[in-house]
Amino acid sequence: MALKCPECGQVAYTRTSSYEAPSVKRTWYQCRNLDCSCTFTALESVEKIIMKPHKSVAAEPEPRSDVPVLQPQTLGRYGSAYTHKDRHAQP
Numbered sequence: 001m002a003l004k005c006p007e008c009g010q011v012a013y014t015r016t017s018s019y020e021a022p023s024v025k026r027t028w029y030q031c032r033n034l035d036c037s038c039t040f041t042a043l044e045s046v047e048k049i050i051m052k053p054h055k056s057v058a059a060e061p062e063p064r065s066d067v068p069v070l071q072p073q074t075l076g077r078y079g080s081a082y083t084h085k086d087r088h089a090q091p
């Protein structure tokens with residue numbers, strides 16, 4: 001990411017950056033104009049989450065109490081579980 005120099009308006013390059021907080025990043029910039037060479041820092045932070053990923057629903061379904069996780073699943077068990085889940089989805 002590039003930012004304009006506050007002194008001369010030319011593009012400044014990122015020198016280094018570090019996180020102040022999990023959602024706040026401080027970046028050190030140096031102006032690429034050799035006559036200016038201004039060095040400054042900027043803070044970048046998460047402003048708003050537009051849409052959260054639905055990881056908990058898609059990737060990690062709720063563990064079923066009647067089906068132990070460590071139990072080996074045969075094709076027959078998988079089929080019955082799928083039918084049961086399908087029936088459960090429709091009230």
Ligand SMILES: [Zn+2]
Pocket residue numbers: 005006007008009010031032033036037038
């Ligand atoms: Zn500058």
